[in-house]
Amino acid sequence: MPSSTRPKTSSAVRGTSPSHQHLKTWIYGVRGTVDDAAVKVLFPVFAAALLGIVYGALHRRYGVALSLLGTAFLASMPVFSRVALKANADLAMAMFCAATACLVWDYLETREHSRLVLGALVAAGLMFTKNEGTPVFSISLVVLGTAMIRPGRQSRLLLARHIAAYLVLAGALSVPWHIFRSGIPKTHRENYGARLMPAHFVEQIGNAPFILRCLGESFVDLRPPQAKSRAAAKPVPLRVMAVLYFRLPFLLPLAALLLLLPSTLRPPPLYLLLWTFLHAAAYFAAYTVLPGNHEVMRQIFETSSRRIFIHLAPVATMLVIACIGSQRQRYREEVPERQDPSPLFVLVSRRP
Numbered sequence: 001m002p003s004s005t006r007p008k009t010s011s012a013v014r015g016t017s018p019s020h021q022h023l024k025t026w027i028y029g030v031r032g033t034v035d036d037a038a039v040k041v042l043f044p045v046f047a048a049a050l051l052g053i054v055y056g057a058l059h060r061r062y063g064v065a066l067s068l069l070g071t072a073f074l075a076s077m078p079v080f081s082r083v084a085l086k087a088n089a090d091l092a093m094a095m096f097c098a099a100t101a102c103l104v105w106d107y108l109e110t111r112e113h114s115r116l117v118l119g120a121l122v123a124a125g126l127m128f129t130k131n132e133g134t135p136v137f138s139i140s141l142v143v144l145g146t147a148m149i150r151p152g153r154q155s156r157l158l159l160a161r162h163i164a165a166y167l168v169l170a171g172a173l174s175v176p177w178h179i180f181r182s183g184i185p186k187t188h189r190e191n192y193g194a195r196l197m198p199a200h201f202v203e204q205i206g207n208a209p210f211i212l213r214c215l216g217e218s219f220v221d222l223r224p225p226q227a228k229s230r231a232a233a234k235p236v237p238l239r240v241m242a243v244l245y246f247r248l249p250f251l252l253p254l255a256a257l258l259l260l261l262p263s264t265l266r267p268p269p270l271y272l273l274l275w276t277f278l279h280a281a282a283y284f285a286a287y288t289v290l291p292g293n294h295e296v297m298r299q300i301f302e303t304s305s306r307r308i309f310i311h312l313a314p315v316a317t318m319l320v321i322a323c324i325g326s327q328r329q330r331y332r333e334e335v336p337e338r339q340d341p342s343p344l345f346v347l348v349s350r351r352p
Contacts, residue, residue: 023039023042024039027039027041027042043086043091046091046092046095047075047080047091049095050074050091050094050095050098050314051071051074051075053095053098053099053102053314054067054070054071054074054098054314054317054318055067055068055070055071056102057098057102057105057106057318058070058071058318058321058322058325061268061322061325062321062322062324062325062328066321066324066325066328067321069321070317070318070320070321073317074313074314074317077313079306079309079310079313080310080313082306083306083307083310088307089129089130090130090307090310090311091310092129092130093126093129093130093132093133093311094310094311094313094314095314096122096123096125096126096129096133097126097136097279097311097314097315098314098315098318099122099126100119100122100123100126100136100137100140101140101272101275101314101315101318102318103115103116103118103119103122104116104119104140104143104144104271104275105268105271105272105318107119107144107147107162108143108144108146108147108267108268108271109268111147111154111159111162113162113165116144116162116163116165116166117165117166117169119140119166119170120165120166120167120169120170120173121169121170121173123137123140123166123170124169124170124173124174127170127174127177127178128174128177131181132282132311134174134178135282136279136282137170139275139278139279139282140275141163141166141167142274142278143271143274143275143278144163144166145163146271146274147159147163148160150267204288204289205288207288207290207294207297208284208288210294210297211284211287211288211297212284214287214297214298214301215284215287215301215305260323260324260326260327266326268322268326269319269322269323269326272315272316272318272319272322273319275315276312276315276316276319279311279312279315280312283308287300287301
């Protein structure tokens with residue numbers, strides 16, 4: 001690419017993981033010019049891949065009806081379409097999160113080592129996509145550690161070898177980026193490694209109630225700030241419809257988890273529940289140590305809550321469908337075939 005058309009690298013770009021920037025640079029090179037509109041052609045591909053991963057993981061376990069239900073619910077989220085239309089790395093991050101979680105889920109069910117080998121390759125891509133990928137990789141190790149509690153027919157030593165191989169392979173693939181990243185100057189706001197030290201975290205823990213309130217407000221109402229400011233001028237029915245449209249992606253899964261709580265607390269939904277909880281807790285810890293006053297922190301929530309939600313949404317969607325699928329299986333075991341099924345499970349109880 002000629003030097004006159006080569007994009008300048010800002011400090012913000014140098015602080016992000018390389019895969020997204022490499023894809024953008026490749027598009028610029030093919031086009032021969034800096035064309036941000038052309039870069040956006042990649043993101044429908046990421047969106048289709050994410051939906052395909054979620055559908056495939058659910059279809060293997062719960063059949064067509066439930067897999068279509070979960071995929072359609074994820075695709076219809078307003079925050080999904082908004083993130084998919086923006087040329088940033090959050091959609092790719094969500095795709096790699098979903099793929100890593102699915103492969104870890106497969107291994108916990110089948111105990112096939114090949115699942116973890118492929119999972120290590122995907123986890124390396126996760127760490128190359130955004131800086132948040134490293135904590136998510138750590139979460140995958142914790143979830144894999146649950147296999148040591150219930151080893152099944154395999155010995156704990158063999159399981160430990162599989163998990164160690166997963167850690168070594170993913171770590172080896174991502175070491176070049178981590179070495180390069182260590183020499184990048186960090187801004188005060190993004191230096192989470194220094195601020196997540198135990199002493200500083202305990203010092204900032206007083207912000208926890210404010211953080212929880214802001215996260216709750218942001219997740220329950222995922223409208224962009226400009227949409228909230230324009231809502232006052234709309235008629236009441238339209239305002240109600242808009243609020244419900246943006247709040248249902250959070251309220252419906254929460255209601256489903258509460259209604260199906262017994263199914264949530266046993267495998268396989270338990271694996272996904274642990275993953276979702278740890279992922280949300282990691283973001284909570286990062287927000288807790290943010291510098292600045294409450295007004296600055298609230299502005300950060302308004303701009304970042306939708307990106308966080310799209311990172312959590314694929315695994316949370318699979319969690320809800322897994323709960324419904326587990327409840328369907330219990331229903332089939334408890335209700336004889338000669339009895340008519342409950343109207344609540346007419347759709348989801350159809351055999352794949």
